[in-house]
Amino acid sequence: MFKIRSLVTLIALLGSISAASAWEALPTTAPAPPGNPTTDAKIALGKMLYHDPRLSSTGTVSCSSCHNTMLGGEDNRPNSMGVNGQTGGRSAPTVWNSAFNTVQFWDGRADSLEAQAAGPVTNPIEMGMKSWDDVVARLEKIEGYQKAFDAAFGTEPISKDNATRAIAAYERTLITPNSPYDKFVGGDKTALTPQQVKGMEKVAELGCTGCHSGPAFNGPGMFQKFPVTSNGFFEAQHHFSKDKGLAEVTKKAENEHFWKVPTLRNIALTAPYFHNGAVKTLDTAVQIMAKTQLNKDLSKEEIADIVAFLNALTGEFPEQKMPVLPGTPGSNFN
Amino acid sequence: MFKIRSLVTLIALLGSISAASAWEALPTTAPAPPGNPTTDAKIALGKMLYHDPRLSSTGTVSCSSCHNTMLGGEDNRPNSMGVNGQTGGRSAPTVWNSAFNTVQFWDGRADSLEAQAAGPVTNPIEMGMKSWDDVVARLEKIEGYQKAFDAAFGTEPISKDNATRAIAAYERTLITPNSPYDKFVGGDKTALTPQQVKGMEKVAELGCTGCHSGPAFNGPGMFQKFPVTSNGFFEAQHHFSKDKGLAEVTKKAENEHFWKVPTLRNIALTAPYFHNGAVKTLDTAVQIMAKTQLNKDLSKEEIADIVAFLNALTGEFPEQKMPVLPGTPGSNFN
CATH class of the missing domain: 1.10.760.10 (Cytochrome c-like domain)
Structure with a gap:
């Protein structure tokens, strides 16, 4: 009955x-903007950068620390925890399907994934780098990154713009259909x-x-x-x-x-x-x-x-290979 | 000339x-001890646990945070950074090829990978859980972990011993020939x-x-x-x-x-x-x-x-799939 x-x-x-x-x-699939067509080399580089904690001042926080690609694209915390145990006032939005947002961040202050990716790296309570110049200097010392940037961007130098383009290209693959x-x-x-x-x-x-x-x-x-x-x-x-x-x-x-x-x-x-x-x-x-x-x-x-x-809105998570992050000679973390 | x-x-x-x-x-390959024969189901479960930051009090620190499987098996820091930005006095040893150590930790105080895996989880300056009972209680609430433990250990309950056995089984695959x-x-x-x-x-x-x-x-x-x-x-x-x-x-x-x-x-x-x-x-x-x-x-x-x-002692890192960590209903982090 x-x-x-x-x-x-x-x-x-x-x-x-x-x-x-x-x-x-x-x-x-998610469309890419005219200025940043998606390529395999950019996705590979972006995946490395996304998961690399060496993009933070302490070497402990990567994009994936708060927007975890092994979980639901965030950290299950009320507010994320950045370098040195600091927390802010907002909850990390999921990176999964963020390619379909027309604006990024809770307050929508970034109009693209590229613009969003630039923010947390130099936010003092998130990844805490003093400047993108410091990030670029750190990446330039890592031979494996020089090769990965060359593969993705040819003769263009390692730069904030190219790093965030690569991260955005990778994020456009994070779709759960x-x-x-x-x-x-x-x-x-x-x-x-x-x-x-x-x-x-x-x-x-x-x-x-x-x-x-x-x-x-x-x-x-x-x-x-x-x-x-x-x-x-x-x-x-x-x-x-x-x-x-x-x-x-x-x-x-x-x-x-x-x-x-x-x-x-x-x-x-x-x-x-x-x-x-x-x-x-x-x-x-x-x-x-x-x-x-x-x-x-x-x-x-x-x-x-x-x-x-x-x-019923929980999708299928694509199978991903772990990136092998290139080694760095010496250490600059305290 | x-x-x-x-x-x-x-x-x-x-x-x-x-x-x-x-x-x-x-x-x-690395030999397994008699009490913990390596199986695919244990490796799969151990890989999930190893990369899951929810095994820490704040939900931010996994085994891989300090012993990073995407890097050289550690964090390139002088001393690792645990929950709430705390640091200790020792540098994280690499997890790669740790299966070939007869004792673990710098001071060799653990005589197996299984015994080692139990330590950092409840160390207040590392992963900061109050007790393994709390870890088990947290895992029991996650349906996907119940299934993964069942696959690895049959009818045995989720326990500290089985969690550390699974982590050790996974670590025995981390070899760079x-x-x-x-x-x-x-x-x-x-x-x-x-x-x-x-x-x-x-x-x-x-x-x-x-x-x-x-x-x-x-x-x-x-x-x-x-x-x-x-x-x-x-x-x-x-x-x-x-x-x-x-x-x-x-x-x-x-x-x-x-x-x-x-x-x-x-x-x-x-x-x-x-x-x-x-x-x-x-x-x-x-x-x-x-x-x-x-x-x-x-x-x-x-x-x-x-x-x-x-x-010339830098080996080949095995290709690894990222684990898809099972979701948790609700949140218990502050």
Whole structure:
């Protein structure tokens, strides 16, 4: 009896979901900008640089330390930990599928992966290098990097621009297609459970996909206010409004508490949640978003259905070879 | 003329070197102890655990943070940096070929890779977990680890013993064969340059291989005093004697300043040198060892020859797939 009812529900839901035109599978490749066409040599160099802790002042923090390519593309921490155990106020966004973001960082202050890659390296509480000149000087001493830069950029010298181009080229390969959701959208109607289909319908009905739109559920190009409605209880508990988001960059009142719309892809792997990493579990995150953004009080069942659907956004992680990082003669770390 | 003279020198050296019977190529596999036969499932699990920063209190430090499998098996730092930016007094030994050490840690206090793997996880300045019970509790919450432990250990529960067995099984695969030296010893007399052959001969003649013996140049089972002769200049500069080595564990006067003989394999990649990482370059390390251990003052040429030979001990690093670490629901890091 239960199974039949589930099936009836499922068929009804399939009708309403297929009527919505916005559901799209994730592309399996990401386009490169005109100034930085993707090549195998750039990907190989970028993968080395991405995983090399020698790009930090202490030699202990690589891009992958906070945006971990062996995990969900981040570090499962509220705020990342940079050199000398320092922490900032924001949670590391996932690197997986970041190629599909039109802007980068929580506040969207970088307009490309290339621009983003330049930032953390010289941020004093992240990778702590004094300058990109120091990074370049360090790379120039490593024979293996000279060869890898030559392969990627020919006669051009090792430079900040070429290092960040290579890192961005590598990041454009970090795509996780073939999630249950993608298979479902592609025609395999058995790929989602009935509960996941219910959650998918609820996500559309509530309006979550008004902002979390597009195949990466990241509202390409979109900035949105969070929280929209101040909710005393959640605010007191999680201090979402302490950080003014985009306004911290622009200093404009109208940008206060505006944020890039983050992807929902692989969200089951990227706890804790929100820009400040204040919320430990996905069900609480869903409850808060519905209340603060849409002024809806969800039932426990609705939350469970949506979380089931969000779990269907976990994709397939491509097989990667570990880079063999070139050796350095001597040591300059203290 | 120069070439002919080099060739004559080379032939003379080949004669003396082949007369020494102690030169051995590195085995390509490492034997496992009776209690922990190596299996593919253990290697796979051990590789995941080895690279998982969630085995540290802050979620930021994995085994590979200090014993980096993408680099020379360590971190190129004088002293490693553990959780919250803390540092200790010793330099991380390389994990590559550690399977051929009969004892582990600089002071040799662990008699197996299994015993070694248990230590850093609960060391407050390394990975900082309060107890292995806490590690096990954390792993039990991760479904993917439950499956990986089941595959490796069947119905046995997740435990400290099984986690360290898996890590050790993985470490036994971290072998770097086919260095120029190995090829030379295997019969390819072109694998070393004439200078490297001169350095090889000098290493034997001076007596370096009296301690750095065996195919891994690590004096299996051997503890030796360092420095043997106190040299005021080097001691004042590098403070080698501040740390009492084995005696810090045994509290016995006769063990003061005794150390496990470290491997010379891949030494060109593992600057800085000595137990306290006080010496930045390989040529200075060679100069100091000759003086403090053998009371020999080497010429610049002799040092250059030995360093050339030591560079011939850099092996081939096996191709490794990055582990995909299983996701964790929620987050417990602060």
